[in-house]
Amino acid sequence: MPPTPGPPEGKRPTLADVAARAGVSVALVSIVMRGAKGAGAGTRERVLEAAREIGYRPDARARLLRSNRSRLLGVQFGLQHPFHADLVEGVYAAAEPAGYQIALSAVAPSRGERHAVESLLGDRCEALILLGPQAPAPRLAELAAQLPVVSVARRLRPAVPGVDVVRTADDEGARQAVDHLVSLGHRDIVHIDGGRAPGAADRRRGYRTAMNHHGLGDRTRVLPGGLTEEDGAAAVRSLLGDGPRPTAVVAFNDRCATGVLDVLLRARVAVPGEMSVVGFDDSHLARLAHISLTTVGQDVRRLAELAVGRAVERVEGDGAAASGKETVIAPRLVVRGTTGGIQP
Amino acid sequence: MPPTPGPPEGKRPTLADVAARAGVSVALVSIVMRGAKGAGAGTRERVLEAAREIGYRPDARARLLRSNRSRLLGVQFGLQHPFHADLVEGVYAAAEPAGYQIALSAVAPSRGERHAVESLLGDRCEALILLGPQAPAPRLAELAAQLPVVSVARRLRPAVPGVDVVRTADDEGARQAVDHLVSLGHRDIVHIDGGRAPGAADRRRGYRTAMNHHGLGDRTRVLPGGLTEEDGAAAVRSLLGDGPRPTAVVAFNDRCATGVLDVLLRARVAVPGEMSVVGFDDSHLARLAHISLTTVGQDVRRLAELAVGRAVERVEGDGAAASGKETVIAPRLVVRGTTGGIQP
DNA sequence: ACCCGGGACTAGAACGTTCTAGCGCCCGTG
DNA sequence: CACGGGCGCTAGAACGTTCTAGTCCCGGGT
Known part of the structure; x- marks a missing residue:
């Protein structure tokens, strides 16, 4: 014994x-x-x-079961988006000190948002943080009726009651890119857009208004693009074929810009000698020495912090702030090697 | 009423x-x-x-609490690895029909494996699927003592009791790459390795033995690399500087190969005219039309299926198969545009 | 001497589910 | 007519934790 x-x-x-x-x-x-x-x-x-x-x-589950507080934040993210990966990392970092845990649910071609969210709800999360959600507004509203929802990087127009938004000022970012190029002497600046991707509409708009503002309205040119390298490559290929070439490209994001760069390199178009390229996100990609992409940086860390902050605030407040708040943070142009003065 | x-x-x-x-x-x-x-x-x-x-x-948690079966598989993955993203997608797909749910836990620079695993254990997972784990063998053994553990893409030498391994035959893959290049007439083939990354040692070994087998032992040359574009770029840059250039490069993975390609393009070295490049993984990257990388494909789908299969088998079996099983699946060379016959 | 406060500790009821018994009932069989 | 057996359903006990409401004891103020 x-x-x-x-x-x-x-x-x-x-x-x-x-x-x-x-x-x-x-x-x-x-x-x-x-x-x-x-x-x-x-x-x-x-x-x-x-x-x-x-x-x-x-036993986390038993613990959560008993205490009506679960201190669990559900995060939905796109598996294939490096940008989301960065955000998730930030969210982990921000949640810990606030005393919250994270439940991840991935969206992939074979696993839609509906599925992802259902699984988070089943886990009794106290709030949902959705990274670049594609779900229609009514669906978001429906979710917001059940628990606090924060949409990151996707603007909601009109605002959906109960859904907080945290995003970068995409239009401002595009404007900064155009301003930078114009200050270098560029006038023929095209934009390869992101189609229906979150933020794409704002970046498009920012590009247009910036062009107008510089009196380049008639030179405005938007090419249908997307968010992958392939989309950027396809768009710029069409650009090289026909008539007069622009001297600068503002791409929807860094992946898209990378595709552009690759095609240009193969076509022996000097960058930035003959053509300047600007990306968006300031992802790892852009920082690589051999790419050295000029890009519009999003402050991922802060975006994540704010998202967690909003969620926690909502959870701990008595639902007083019922209407959706929008927090917009400023982008910041990072000048690297893919932009330069125009060749005489 | x-x-x-x-x-x-x-x-x-x-x-x-x-x-x-x-x-x-x-x-x-x-x-x-x-x-x-x-x-x-x-x-x-x-x-x-x-x-x-x-x-x-x-309520998923109450459900799990009551039934001693949790039907939950814990998956640890690297946030920044596109290859892991593909695997996770496959795991989701494989787990559903088997009636299991997935709990994700990410590893990132700011969140070590220890942390990731702790959180999965707290969730009462029935088994652990670790994607490319870096943890030392004793740690894995310790975990295996508590629950079934499957290591994906990381070979364990010697085998750790209780840990199943599912991986691609990395050495065989490297061999296929070398064989392909030799059949095209190449003799000076260098390998940019992956350092301490999972699978790197096997690929290195596969390269060496294949070179020997073709009587090219004296031309064997391994450059220290890594798993990012930057690593590949740095390695190939050193290659361009000094003496006689090789005519072909076998890179550790696709990201690494992409870095190589980029530097070559910039240096005006024709691919595959002057130099052929082979990657590893057959990731999305490699398939992009403008990259069109010849690469060694890993069957991600099958890797994921097998990992889930092993885990479920262990969970449902009565622990009879206590010793770690290793399942190796064959890689398959995908020939695209970055390899070609040697210039006369 | 009495009460009162508070620190250390405990018994038992929750939490939302699943599981194990077991209850009636109707039907077919001997 | 009794008997067994399946079907449809229910009561109550788990699961591992936290929370509520104590109990006990000790020291200090009246």
Whole structure:
């Protein structure tokens, strides 16, 4: 008969096992485990020791089940988007200090947003953080009726009640790109857009108004693009074929811009000698020394922080701020090697 | 007094609410909700109707808590790896039909593997699927003592008891690349390796033995590389500087190969005219028309299926197969535009 | 001497589900 | 007519945790 009971065979140890081993009640072990006050120093030590010995690990699910607070934020993200990957990392980092956990749910070609969100709801998340959601506004409204929802990088026009928005000022970003190019002497600047992607409409608009503002309205030219390298490549290929070439391209994002660069290189079009290229996002891609892409940076870290902040605020507030708030953060042009003065 | 009780205010509806509304017992509603048999057709209909009306949604956590089976597979993946993204998608697809759910946990610069795994364990996963884990073997063994563990794409030498491995035959893949190049007339073939990345050692070895096999042992040349575009770019840059150039490069993976291509393009080295390039993974990147990279394809779909299969097998078996099994699947060379006959 | 406050600890009820019994009922069989 | 057996359904106990409402004891103020 050992003085201290051993761990149960083949099952994960529970609070009760720790309690038995330490010779105290289950409730006290619970107190110790979550660091609440109400336990003496000596006992606390003894309990922790016992827990360590039998390899106790709290059951997140049981814990959540009991406390009506789950302290869980559901994050939906696109598996194939490097930009989302950066955001997710930021969200992890921001959630931890706020005392929240993250449940990830991926969207992929074979797994739609509906599916992704359903799974998060089933996990009893307290709020939803949707990265670049494509779902129609009514669907978002429906979700917002159930729990706080934050849309990141997707603007909602008109605002959907109950859905907070955190995004970069996409139009402003496009404007900065155009301004930069104009200041370098460019006048024939085309935009390869992102189609229906979140943010695409704003960037398009920003490009147009900036062109007008510089009196280049008649030189405005938007090519249908998309968010992959392939889209950028296709668009710029069409550009090289016909008549007079522009001297600069503002691409929807960095991936798109990379496709543009690649085609230009193959066609022996010097960058930035003959053509300047600007991307968007300032992703890892853009920073690579051999690409060295001039791009419009989004402050991913801050975007993530704000998204978590909004969500937590909503969860902890008494639902007072019912109408959707929009937070817009400023983009910042990062000049690298793919833009330069126009050749005489 | 309404004939049917309404949903409770401000709380998510539970089984009890549905039961009250449909006028049946909680247990019966449970039966209906999980599609078990034991309910009459009429009642079933009535219960479903009631559930729909008040917007009932099962609580995954309570469900898991009660049934000792959680039917949950924990997946650890690298946020920044496109290859992992593909794998995750495959895992989702494979888990669904097997009746399992997926809990994702990301590894990022700011969030180590330890952290990622801890969180999965807290979720009471039944098995762990680790994509390209970097953790030391003893750590894996420790985990395997607690639950089934499958390592994907990382070979374990020597085998770790209790850890199943699912991977592509990396050495064979490298061999195929070399064979292909040799058959095109190449003799000076260098390898840009992946350093300590999972699979790198095998690819390196495969390259070496293939070179030897063709009697090119004295021309063997391995350059330190890595798994990003930047690594490939740096390696090939060093290559262009000094003495005699090789005529072909086998890169560690597609990202690395892309970096190589980019530098070559800029240096006006014709591909495949002056130099051929082979990648590894057959990722989206390689398939892009403007890159059109010859590469060694990994069957991601199958890799994912097998990983899930192994995990499920272990979970459902009575732990009979205690020793770690290794499943190796064959790679397959995909010839595209970056390889060609040697210039006379 | 008495009460009162508070710290350390405990018993037992939740949380929302599934599981194990077991209850009536109707039907077919002997 | 009794008996067994399936079907439709229900009551109540789990699961592992947290929360509520104590109990007990000790020290200090009246």
